[in-house]
Amino acid sequence: MAQELDVGTRAATAAFPDRLAEAVERKRTQIVVGLDPRVDLLPVELKGEAVLGRAEAGRAVARFCRGIVDAVAPYVVAVKLQIAFFEALGSDGIEALEDACAYAREAGLLVVADGKRGDIGSTARAYAAAYLEPREHRPPLADALTVNPYLGEDSVEPFLQACRLHAAGIFCLVRTSNAGASDIQDLTLSDGRPLWQHVAKLVTEWGEGLLGERGLSSVGAVVGATLPRAVGEARRAMPQAVFLLPGVGAQGATPADVARAFTSGPASALVNSSRSVIYAFRSSEADWRAAAAAEAARLAREVWLAAGW
Amino acid sequence: MAQELDVGTRAATAAFPDRLAEAVERKRTQIVVGLDPRVDLLPVELKGEAVLGRAEAGRAVARFCRGIVDAVAPYVVAVKLQIAFFEALGSDGIEALEDACAYAREAGLLVVADGKRGDIGSTARAYAAAYLEPREHRPPLADALTVNPYLGEDSVEPFLQACRLHAAGIFCLVRTSNAGASDIQDLTLSDGRPLWQHVAKLVTEWGEGLLGERGLSSVGAVVGATLPRAVGEARRAMPQAVFLLPGVGAQGATPADVARAFTSGPASALVNSSRSVIYAFRSSEADWRAAAAAEAARLAREVWLAAGW
Numbered sequence: 001m002a003q004e005l006d007v008g009t010r011a012a013t014a015a016f017p018d019r020l021a022e023a024v025e026r027k028r029t030q031i032v033v034g035l036d037p038r039v040d041l042l043p044v045e046l047k048g049e050a051v052l053g054r055a056e057a058g059r060a061v062a063r064f065c066r067g068i069v070d071a072v073a074p075y076v077v078a079v080k081l082q083i084a085f086f087e088a089l090g091s092d093g094i095e096a097l098e099d100a101c102a103y104a105r106e107a108g109l110l111v112v113a114d115g116k117r118g119d120i121g122s123t124a125r126a127y128a129a130a131y132l133e134p135r136e137h138r139p140p141l142a143d144a145l146t147v148n149p150y151l152g153e154d155s156v157e158p159f160l161q162a163c164r165l166h167a168a169g170i171f172c173l174v175r176t177s178n179a180g181a182s183d184i185q186d187l188t189l190s191d192g193r194p195l196w197q198h199v200a201k202l203v204t205e206w207g208e209g210l211l212g213e214r215g216l217s218s219v220g221a222v223v224g225a226t227l228p229r230a231v232g233e234a235r236r237a238m239p240q241a242v243f244l245l246p247g248v249g250a251q252g253a254t255p256a257d258v259a260r261a262f263t264s265g266p267a268s269a270l271v272n273s274s275r276s277v278i279y280a281f282r283s284s285e286a287d288w289r290a291a292a293a294a295e296a297a298r299l300a301r302e303v304w305l306a307a308g309w
Numbered sequence: 310m311a312q313e314l315d316v317g318t319r320a321a322t323a324a325f326p327d328r329l330a331e332a333v334e335r336k337r338t339q340i341v342v343g344l345d346p347r348v349d350l351l352p353v354e355l356k357g358e359a360v361l362g363r364a365e366a367g368r369a370v371a372r373f374c375r376g377i378v379d380a381v382a383p384y385v386v387a388v389k390l391q392i393a394f395f396e397a398l399g400s401d402g403i404e405a406l407e408d409a410c411a412y413a414r415e416a417g418l419l420v421v422a423d424g425k426r427g428d429i430g431s432t433a434r435a436y437a438a439a440y441l442e443p444r445e446h447r448p449p450l451a452d453a454l455t456v457n458p459y460l461g462e463d464s465v466e467p468f469l470q471a472c473r474l475h476a477a478g479i480f481c482l483v484r485t486s487n488a489g490a491s492d493i494q495d496l497t498l499s500d501g502r503p504l505w506q507h508v509a510k511l512v513t514e515w516g517e518g519l520l521g522e523r524g525l526s527s528v529g530a531v532v533g534a535t536l537p538r539a540v541g542e543a544r545r546a547m548p549q550a551v552f553l554l555p556g557v558g559a560q561g562a563t564p565a566d567v568a569r570a571f572t573s574g575p576a577s578a579l580v581n582s583s584r585s586v587i588y589a590f591r592s593s594e595a596d597w598r599a600a601a602a603a604e605a606a607r608l609a610r611e612v613w614l615a616a617g618w
Contacts, residue, residue, distance in 0.1 A: 036431070036432070038431070038435075053445065054444070054445060082428075082432055082435075084426070084432045084433075084436045084439065085432070085435045087403075087435070087436065087439040088435040088438045088439040090403055090407055090439075090444070090450075091400040091401075091403040091404040091407060092400075094396075094400040094403045098399055098400060116426075116427060116428055116457070116460075117393070117425075118425060118457060119391075119393060119425050120485065120486070120487040120489075121487065122345070122347070123345070123391055124393075126391075126394045126396070126397040127396065127397075130397040130399070135363070135399070136362065141399075148427060149459075149493065150458075150459040150482060150493055150494065151425075151482070151485050151487060151489060151490060151494075152485075152487065152488075152491065152492030152493050152494070153492050154487050154488055154489030155487060156489075173460070176429065176460050176461075177429070178430065178463050178464060179461075180460060180461025180462045180463030180465075181460060181461050182461065183461030183462050183511065184458065184459055184460075184461050184504075184508065184511075185459065185460075185461070187498055187507060188498065188499040189496055189498060189499065190497040190498065190499055195493075195496065198493070198496060199493065202492065
């Protein structure tokens with residue numbers, strides 16, 4: 001409860017990167033565990049119920065998320081909820097999402113909603129309200145949201161406003177970890193730069209008015225760990241952004257690949273691992289919670305050492 | 310009920326653009342009404358309940374959507390649900406979304422889910438499952454989904470798969486209608502083209518294997534009506550794509566501005582209008598349903614004439 005009170009009290013005042021940095025330094029971990037609950041991959045004790053119907057699946061997913069949160073809380077600073085997997089279960093899934101967000105917050109974790117949202121004007125405002133703003137006297141669902149910038153600055157502005165008014169954070173997609181990222185993000189502009197470098201410049205501009213006390217911005221960037229050279233280039237282009245680095249683990253990147261992301265401080269990058277942690281039990285003899293805890297602890301140590309702080 | 314049966318029966322066999330073309334020609338309208346339900350803008354008879362709490366707001370939104378569907382069904386081919394406004398009400402909002410989708414389908418309308426989703430691999434698969442695939446013996450929530458292509462071809466592939474297997478449609482964001490669209494979409498590439506023209510080329514490639522009987526593809530494009538010159542250029546770059554054209558009405562474009570979008574057939578473009586239809590009662594003496602019906606009918610006539618078929 002001390003942790004909960006701490007996070008809860010600071011939420012209204014401290015900027016997202018400052019809350020993050022405090023937690024990273026206190027817990028000595030830069031790990032974010034991704035909650036990507038797929039019904040077909042749940043532990044057998046939960047899957048049996050989940051196949052009965054959508055409401056049962058929603059409840060099983062909520063229990064799975066709670067179990068993972070309990071298991072990994074000592075080793076991670078945040079959980080990242082992949083909204084798609086909850087959305088696939090309709091309103092029952094969204095109930096599970098709300099439950100998991102609240103539960104993670106009570107466990108003292110920061111919450112990142114991974115929705116990659118992006119839309120114009122009043123629609124982007126509605127997404128900001130859905131995830132980053134207090135609702136009916138309850139705290140916001142999440143501390144930060146992933147944002148797709150393809151629609152331009154005015155589509156990002158409502159999220160920047162949530163950063164200003166509600167101490168939220170965002171992570172803009174800059175250079176993602178998938179093979180197809182090159183199709184658009186790596187296109188060469190007329191000045192010779194790849195497109196993602198231009199997006200990185202926009203992210204830096206958007207973040208300039210939103211610096212926390214430690215010089216990190218509320219406007220972060222998603223940079224795939226699978227392209228180590230790009231991680232270094234991205235760091236030079238966005239010195240004040242917190243990086244959210246997917247791709248370590250199941251997608252093949254190693255902690256050493258992301259070391260250069262941490263040059264702006266121990267909390268200047270977060271390493272996200274989803275499947276390799278939450279489904280660790282599938283290649284282990286251990287209980288699903290114990291397997292997730294062990295993998296999160298192992299990853300936290302490795303990344304902390306690689307980051308060099 | 311004849312209409313419902315018709316749409317239901319064809320859904321399993323006819324490609325999305327063929328179902329669309331049949332409906333456009335039968336009803337002589339290319340209008341899509343956007344359901345963007347904002348609690349603060351609801352008619353007074355619904356707003357009174359909506360302010361009581363989130364569950365009540367969800368029910369009020371569902372009733373608003375049903376009322377609009379009833380009012381505009383004779384004059385439109387589809388409704389486009391702006392998911393953000395439902396998401397902002399959490400699981401109660403998603404229940405309202407599910408209700409509105411089913412109700413619109415029963416009224417014989419096609420359903421476009423406007424989520425601008427885009428993510429990698431298994432996550433994109435989950436979004437496709439959420440919106441475009443049958444669930445628990447029920448039909449898919451929507452006939453088509455808007456998709457953000459910034460993550461590249463592999464992020465779009467799960468949606469293409471839903472087009473192949475479930476006769477779904479998608480509308481990829483190509484050149485949006487907002488002022489900030491120029492920040493990224495209009496960047497000049499090394500070969501002199503704007504970025505959006507490259508995305509248009511990808512959309513054409515993705516759609517080549519997904520042509521319906523009338524030569525229109527299941528892979529459509531969102532092209533803002535607010536830039537008439539771009540509409541013509543987009544048509545030349547994507548001759549087989551169905552265009553979804555936002556921006557007519559509240560955003561300032563006129564039916565004449567979009568005439569050149571229709572050169573590939575009467576169903577080769579859809580004109581979306583949201584606020585100017587569903588909130589027409591706010592600048593009228595009429596009942597909210599009657600005001601929406603009148604505005605949809607007026608717009609349908611104007612666009613049909615401008616399209617010239």
